[in-house]
Amino acid sequence: MADSPHEPAGPAANRHSEQFGRADRAVGAHHRRDGADDTGETRTGKKAKKEKSFWRELPILIVVALALSFLLQTFVARVYLIPSESMQPTLHGCPGCTGDRIVVEKISYRFTDPRPGDVVVFKGPDSWSAGYVSTRSDNVVLRGIQEVGSLVGLVPPDENDLVKRVIAVGGQTVECCDDQGRVLVDGVPLDEPYVQMDFPFTPGVVTCETDVQSGRCFGPVTVPDDHVWVMGDNRSNSADSRYHVGDEHQGAIPLDNVIGKARLIVLPPGRWGTIDSPDILPS
Incomplete structure (x- = not known):
């Protein structure tokens, strides 16, 4: 097939x-x-x-x-960096040591004025800046880089910025001392728990009436309008308003020079915390 x-x-x-x-x-x-x-x-x-x-x-x-x-x-x-001992023990600082770094808030004082008890950073008037030395380089290029760095916060501003506590404001009269060695504002003694270092004051021995006066004594001074009277918490080591009463502002700081209110300690880590601004005038 x-x-x-x-x-x-x-x-x-x-x-x-x-x-x-x-x-x-x-x-x-x-x-x-x-x-x-x-x-x-x-x-x-x-x-x-x-x-x-x-x-x-x-x-x-x-x-x-x-x-x-x-x-x-x-x-x-x-x-800002705290470089000196003038605000001890509230703020720590000294030459050659690790000073506190604080956050200074700038918004509040655009709407309100500083009040007694506030810790403020301000630009020192001319009489406060007599010994200030510029931190900028003499080299034009490096100086320009430093200025740009300052604008964005990488380099400190080239100005005499200081930190103190507000004791009295415009129109108030400030002086020291009463019979207990306290600072008076408009004749009322202040409650200042933050002051732990001050000049000796011993009733009957070292006061504002003795032949050798206590280092606490000053005034009375009436604070000019739109100014604040400032003092360091370390009263025995602070070149504050008391030391500039002979200048054009009678030792006070113009409000235009106030940069802001110190709020926080951010460095070193062991010092983290808020900065107390108590109401120091009795109610």
């Missing part, structure tokens, strides 16, 4: 079929390899684009950060 035309015609046909199958598999594998290469190239391209985008955006991010720092330092708050 003749073979059917729809059936394989022996071993040769089988070999042809196997070769055709191998060829198809080879072509498929080739297409899969091409696809894998295309995917890898696409991922690499996206990664390169992201890296380029980051480096293009970085300068913008830096400028925005510096602008925000400038605005915060100028209008909201700034950190």
Whole structure:
């Protein structure tokens, strides 16, 4: 009987079929390899684009950060270093040691005036800055860099900034002392728990009436309007308003010179805390 035309015609046909199958598999594998290469190239391209985008955006991010720092330092708050012992024990500072770094808030005094008891940072008037030495370099380029750094808070401002406590405000009369050695404002003795270091005052021995007066004694002085009378908490080691009564402001500080209110101690970590501003005038 003749073979059917729809059936394989022996071993040769089988070999042809196997070769055709191998060829198809080879072509498929080739297409899969091409696809894998295309995917890898696409991922690499996206990664390169992201890296380029980051480096293009970085300068913008830096400028925005510096602008925000400038605005915060100028209008909201700034950190200051305490360099001296005049506010001991409230604020710690001394030459060569690690002084407190404090946050000075600038918003409150845009709406209200300082009150007795507040700890404030202010720019010293001319009579307070006689011995002040500029912290800027003589090199024009370095000086310019320092000025830019100061704008964004990386470098301290080149001015005689001081920190003291407000004792009296414009129109009040301040003096020392009553028979217990206390400071008087408009004849009323102040309650000052923060003062732990002061000049000796011993009734009948060393007072404001004895031949050798106590170092506490001064006044009376009437504070000019729009000024504040300031004193250090370390009364025996503070060149404050008492030492400048002969200047044009009678030792007081113009309100325009007040930078802000000291709120927090932020460094060193062991000194973290708020800065107390008690109401020192009896109610």
